[in-house]
Amino acid sequence: MMTAAEVSADANMWVAAAVLLASYALIFSEIIHRTSAAILGAVMMVGAGMLMGFYSQQQAILAIDANTIFLLAAMMMLVAMLRPTGAFDYTAIVIARFSANDPRLLLVYLSLAVSLISMVLDNVTTIIVFAPLTVLICRILKLSPLPFLMSEAILSNIGGASTLVGDPPNLMIGSAASISFNEFLVHMGPPVAVVWVVTVALLLLVFRSQLKPGGTAMNVEHFDLEHAIRDVSLLWRVMFALLLVVVLFFLHHELDMFPAFAAFIGLSLALILLRPEPEELFGEVNWSVLMFFAALFVLVGGVEASGLLDLLGHNLADLARDPAKLLLAGLILMWVSAALSAIVDNIPFTVTMIPIIASLDARGTEVDALWWALALGVGLGGNSTHIGATANLIAVTEAEKSGIPGARISPLAWMRVGIPVTLSGLAVASAVYTLLFDYLRG
Amino acid sequence: MRLLKGLVQTPVARPGMAIGDALQICVDHGVPGIPFVDADGHIAGRFSVRNVFLLSSLPSDMIKGAHLIGRDALHLDLPCEHYIEVFRMTVDHTIIKDIAWMSSNAQIVKAMALMEQFNSSYMFVIDDGEYRGVVTRLGLTRVLLDEMHARNTP
Numbered sequence: 220m221m222t223a224a225e226v227s228a229d230a231n232m233w234v235a236a237a238v239l240l241a242s243y244a245l246i247f248s249e250i251i252h253r254t255s256a257a258i259l260g261a262v263m264m265v266g267a268g269m270l271m272g273f274y275s276q277q278q279a280i281l282a283i284d285a286n287t288i289f290l291l292a293a294m295m296m297l298v299a300m301l302r303p304t305g306a307f308d309y310t311a312i313v314i315a316r317f318s319a320n321d322p323r324l325l326l327v328y329l330s331l332a333v334s335l336i337s338m339v340l341d342n343v344t345t346i347i348v349f350a351p352l353t354v355l356i357c358r359i360l361k362l363s364p365l366p367f368l369m370s371e372a373i374l375s376n377i378g379g380a381s382t383l384v385g386d387p388p389n390l391m392i393g394s395a396a397s398i399s400f401n402e403f404l405v406h407m408g409p410p411v412a413v414v415w416v417v418t419v420a421l422l423l424l425v426f427r428s429q430l431k432p433g434g435t436a437m438n439v440e441h442f443d444l445e446h447a448i449r450d451v452s453l454l455w456r457v458m459f460a461l462l463l464v465v466v467l468f469f470l471h472h473e474l475d476m477f478p479a480f481a482a483f484i485g486l487s488l489a490l491i492l493l494r495p496e497p498e499e500l501f502g503e504v505n506w507s508v509l510m511f512f513a514a515l516f517v518l519v520g521g522v523e524a525s526g527l528l529d530l531l532g533h534n535l536a537d538l539a540r541d542p543a544k545l546l547l548a549g550l551i552l553m554w555v556s557a558a559l560s561a562i563v564d565n566i567p568f569t570v571t572m573i574p575i576i577a578s579l580d581a582r583g584t585e586v587d588a589l590w591w592a593l594a595l596g597v598g599l600g601g602n603s604t605h606i607g608a609t610a611n612l613i614a615v616t617e618a619e620k621s622g623i624p625g626a627r628i629s630p631l632a633w634m635r636v637g638i639p640v641t642l643s644g645l646a647v648a649s650a651v652y653t654l655l656f657d658y659l660r661g
Numbered sequence: 662m663r664l665l666k667g668l669v670q671t672p673v674a675r676p677g678m679a680i681g682d683a684l685q686i687c688v689d690h691g692v693p694g695i696p697f698v699d700a701d702g703h704i705a706g707r708f709s710v711r712n713v714f715l716l717s718s719l720p721s722d723m724i725k726g727a728h729l730i731g732r733d734a735l736h737l738d739l740p741c742e743h744y745i746e747v748f749r750m751t752v753d754h755t756i757i758k759d760i761a762w763m764s765s766n767a768q769i770v771k772a773m774a775l776m777e778q779f780n781s782s783y784m785f786v787i788d789d790g791e792y793r794g795v796v797t798r799l800g801l802t803r804v805l806l807d808e809m810h811a812r813n814t815p
Contacts, residue, residue, distance in 0.1 A: 308726065308728075308729055312729055351722040351725045351726060352722070352725075352729075354720070354722035355722045355723060355725075355726040355730075358720075358722065358723070358737065359730070359731075359734045359737065361736070441731045441733050442729055442730070442731045442734075443728060443729050443730060443731045443732070444729075446728040446729065447728070447729055449728075617722070620720060620722070621720055621722060622720050
């Protein structure tokens with residue numbers, strides 16, 4: 220027979236689960252904006268927790284991962300200062316000139332640039348900046364922007380998956396598991412690099428008919444490189460601040476520094492060097508995204524406080540404790556994460572999975588390999604559909620806006636390329652994961 | 662009533678009117694836009710020269726990267742046939758719903774401030790629901806310059 224306390228604990232878990240599921244249903248239904256839905260859910264969770272006694276306001280505040288929120292805010296402000304300098308414009312035009320009239324080279328170079336930038340800056344921001352530039356380059360060279368936009372989005376998602384700061388799920392995983400920038404790079408770098416190369420090869424094959432040389436024969440006067448950089452002095456100053464941030468990312472663990480603090484050191488340097496108008500600069504921060512993340516942390520914090528995630532962790536602990544089963548658990552986690560990330564936003568899934576894996580850690584289970592599996596799954600899964608990642612949606616929108624005949628990317632057109640690319644990427648990632656399993660276990 | 666000194670009286674755009682005809686009115690009267698009046702005779706929006714080009718010939722990537730277009734990218738200039746096709750279409754899908762307007766007894770400074778608020782270089786003068794004409798920033802500047810010259814003339 221159950222005691223009153225056990226009945227109460229059960230009720231807490233049921234209520235917390237119900238609020239979480241209702242909130243996620245509202246977020247994914249898009250009846251109201253996802254940030255509004257998440258805030259509503261967070262308020263409901265705190266209210267229910269206070270009424271039933273399993274979640275307090277203090278716990279809700281502490282559940283918000285300030286490292287994630289502040290790091291994203293700082294990077295958004297740094298990018299906002301970098302954009303008007305014309306650095307991205309210059310990079311894109313130099314790449315276009317460098318490709319020497321070969322669309323295949325143009326695709327590889329543009330995708331490589333976007334992927335490398337996505338390793339340090341948020342990949343969504345990178346695509347927002349590069350997508351219109353790509354359309355313009357294609358317009359001038361009389362090429363269809365479709366293969367370029369799709370490749371950039373797909374490969375920036377893959378590139379961003381390799382670093383702690385490249386993708387918000389990685390940041391959340393790294394912050395929760397105290398994984399340093401270097402640790403993230405050396406563990407995720409090898410599988411992501413192999414997946415990247417295989418994906419580029421596959422994209423070149425899939426788009427081979429649209430990448431035949433023969434558009435406009437380019438000459439240097441097709442692009443005005445002289446006007447690309449708008450303010451050289453501003454560019455050097457903001458690049459100096461960004462360089463400092465990157466150096467601090469590599470050293471933050473040794474310096475016992477949160478990545479967010481490293482970003483804020485660079486930001487404060489940029490604020491001194493550039494003296495921007497604070498109101499204008501803060502207006503460039505995507506507060507909607509930050510509030511969405513904060514609300515999700517509060518929501519999942521409530522479920523965690525109810526004991527439900529701990530119970531799930533308890534039930535999974537036996538599976539994860541056996542080394543042979545741990546590999547299988549990691550692979551299942553990777554593929555399930557990828558499948559879910561294809562159809563729903565990967566952030567809520569990541570935020571929910573983090574405390575479950577953390578609870579396994581608390582039970583003495585080796586969880587290092589599971590963190591990498593989760594990061595690979597959510598990072599690669601979003602490529603299969605046009606709604607799987609924000610970068611994909613931006614590419615689709617930009618293609619539509621271009622008005623260039625044949626450039627429109629329909630959901631089916633995306634899946635025809637995205638699904639094989641994702642499946643091959645996951646297969647390659649699984650193979651590398653299995654080969655490097657002992658290394659990934661730490 | 663200083664505002665009336667800068668007023669330009671124009672015909673209005675109506676449903677089914679060709680874009681080319683509406684543009685001709687704007688060019689003939691030297692105004693960047695005219696009111697769009699619906700079938701019931703109510704002002705339902707504005708026809709804007711700028712908006713016609715934005716919708717028909719200026720994709721957002723070209724606007725964002727205009728400074729990057731080199732002098733040899735000649736093929737980006739749209740052929741005359743494109744504009745003939747656009748000008749034959751009706752104005753209906755180019756209409757902007759929000760309109761900046763004021764009554765004829767308003768001050769010039771209010772007109773200037775409203776233009777800033779609407780990020781526009783012109784606005785409509787409407788009295789009791791009746792369209793009187795268009796005032797433009799340039800037209801109001803001419804009024805002010807004329808006043809200054811009048812004072813300086815002995």
